[in-house]
Amino acid sequence: DESSSKKDLFNTLDEFIRVDHAGESGAVVIGEGQSLIRPSDSTIRDILNQEHGHLFTFDFQMWEKRTRPSLLLPIWYPLGYALGVFTSALGRSSAMVAHEAIEHVIVDHYSDQLRDLYQHPFKDSPELVHLSEVFSRFRDDEQHHHDLAIENHSRDSPFYSILYYGISAACHSA
Amino acid sequence: RKCIRFTNLCRHYSVRKGTDELKQKIYRTTMDKYVYEHGFTNNALRAAIEEERLSTMAIGMFEDGINQAILAHMEEASIYAAKKYASEKQSMTSGKQVVMAMIKYKLEYQAGFIKANMWKQAMGSIMLQSKSKAIESLQRFADEVAHEADAFETPESQMVNYHKVDWYAKRMGVSMVYAATELYMLTDTSENFEDTWAFLNDQVDACVSLKAFGEEAKMVMDMGTFMATTYLSNKVQ
Numbered sequence: 494d495e496s497s498s499k500k501d502l503f504n505t506l507d508e509f510i511r512v513d514h515a516g517e518s519g520a521v522v523i524g525e526g527q528s529l530i531r532p533s534d535s536t537i538r539d540i541l542n543q544e545h546g547h548l549f550t551f552d553f554q555m556w557e558k559r560t561r562p563s564l565l566l567p568i569w570y571p572l573g574y575a576l577g578v579f580t581s582a583l584g585r586s587s588a589m590v591a592h593e594a595i596e597h598v599i600v601d602h603y604s605d606q607l608r609d610l611y612q613h614p615f616k617d618s619p620e621l622v623h624l625s626e627v628f629s630r631f632r633d634d635e636q637h638h639h640d641l642a643i644e645n646h647s648r649d650s651p652f653y654s655i656l657y658y659g660i661s662a663a664c665h666s667a
Numbered sequence: 668r669k670c671i672r673f674t675n676l677c678r679h680y681s682v683r684k685g686t687d688e689l690k691q692k693i694y695r696t697t698m699d700k701y702v703y704e705h706g707f708t709n710n711a712l713r714a715a716i717e718e719e720r721l722s723t724m725a726i727g728m729f730e731d732g733i734n735q736a737i738l739a740h741m742e743e744a745s746i747y748a749a750k751k752y753a754s755e756k757q758s759m760t761s762g763k764q765v766v767m768a769m770i771k772y773k774l775e776y777q778a779g780f781i782k783a784n785m786w787k788q789a790m791g792s793i794m795l796q797s798k799s800k801a802i803e804s805l806q807r808f809a810d811e812v813a814h815e816a817d818a819f820e821t822p823e824s825q826m827v828n829y830h831k832v833d834w835y836a837k838r839m840g841v842s843m844v845y846a847a848t849e850l851y852m853l854t855d856t857s858e859n860f861e862d863t864w865a866f867l868n869d870q871v872d873a874c875v876s877l878k879a880f881g882e883e884a885k886m887v888m889d890m891g892t893f894m895a896t897t898y899l900s901n902k903v904q
Contacts, residue, residue, distance in 0.1 A: 559814065562834050 526577020589647035
């Protein structure tokens with residue numbers, strides 16, 4: 494009935510916003526870890542600035558939709574920071590491998606969420622329409638970061654395989 | 668009942684037409700009239716159902732019996748607190764005052780039963796049989812209070828990372844202050860519960876001091892982390 498469907502809509506919004514907020518928080522702390530080691534790298538800085546913009550959007554959505562943040566944020570912050578510092582310390586191309594792996598997983602994740610939104614019974618509600626526009630735009634940004642990482646010689650890293658598959662597996666499990 | 672779009676309280680407490688309206692009416696009648704006669708028991712609920720000229724078999728609609736009426740009353744108290752705060756927002760000067768005001772308004776809604784020395788029975792009944800729903804109700808209220816206190820202290824332009832990792836700590840703090848104050852109020856015999864409001868003030872002050880301690884500890888940790896990573900960065904370069 495209508496009331497339980499609306500609760501369903503609220504729960505869907507909650508889940509999407511919480512997961513994406515946790516993801517963007519992770520992306521920001523990884524970027525900050527990397528920029529600590531390579532503060533003058535303009536590519537890392539540009540990616541970080543865009544991720545800050547994404548995080549701001551989800552922060553505001555969380556505030557507006559009264560969503561609780563992920564319980565695992567205290568774990569993602571130090572782990573993400575350490576990953577950023579570690580990959581940046583290995584070399585610039587290794588830092589780019591991290592971005593290539595993470596953005597690949599995130600693009601797939603946003604695509605899955607968009608598919609879920611388009612099939613949702615309340616897909617025409619203003620909240621879900623707005624959210625699908627946001628996800629679509631962010632997915633394009635993340636795809637751009639992925640392509641930027643490849644352009645910046647991520648595949649030249651001597652640790653490419655181990656870093657790419659390791660970070661992808663970690664992101665999938667997260 | 669019109670509610671703010673995403674207020675958590677109203678999200679979970681929407682009254683649908685038909686069965687819910689009837690149930691709401693029965694809860695109201697039970698809590699306003701029959702609990703004084705029958706106590707917080709299913710007999711009070713049966714008496715309210717009979718007043719609606721329904722068969723007493725209709726008690727089957729209420730899976731938790733009298734606890735559903737008590738829970739409905741607690742939710743109404745939370746909504747009353749939120750609405751009263753919304754109307755008196757202009758007179759608040761700090762987040763601490765917001766927390767104190769909202770907790771006070773919710774407790775005032777229940778003051779009638781406390782004065783009549785009946786609320787202990789309601790709390791006992793809820794804790795025995797519907798503990799998880801009572802805790803959820805308290806969580807929703809704590810979320811509302813913490814959200815309003817944050818909104819009061821943080822302008823919208825600074826919402827970035829407003830929640831951080833103390834989102835849960837704030838709500839737990841509010842829940843504990845509320846629970847402690849409610850328990851204190853049960854044994855308060857002062858005029859207009861003045862001792863309870865003084866106790867509430869002390870509890871909120873203690874939480875604020877704890878928060879300041881937490882912020883200082885975090886500052887020390889941040890400084891340590893910064894020094895360690897700067898050292899590492901210099902070593903790498």
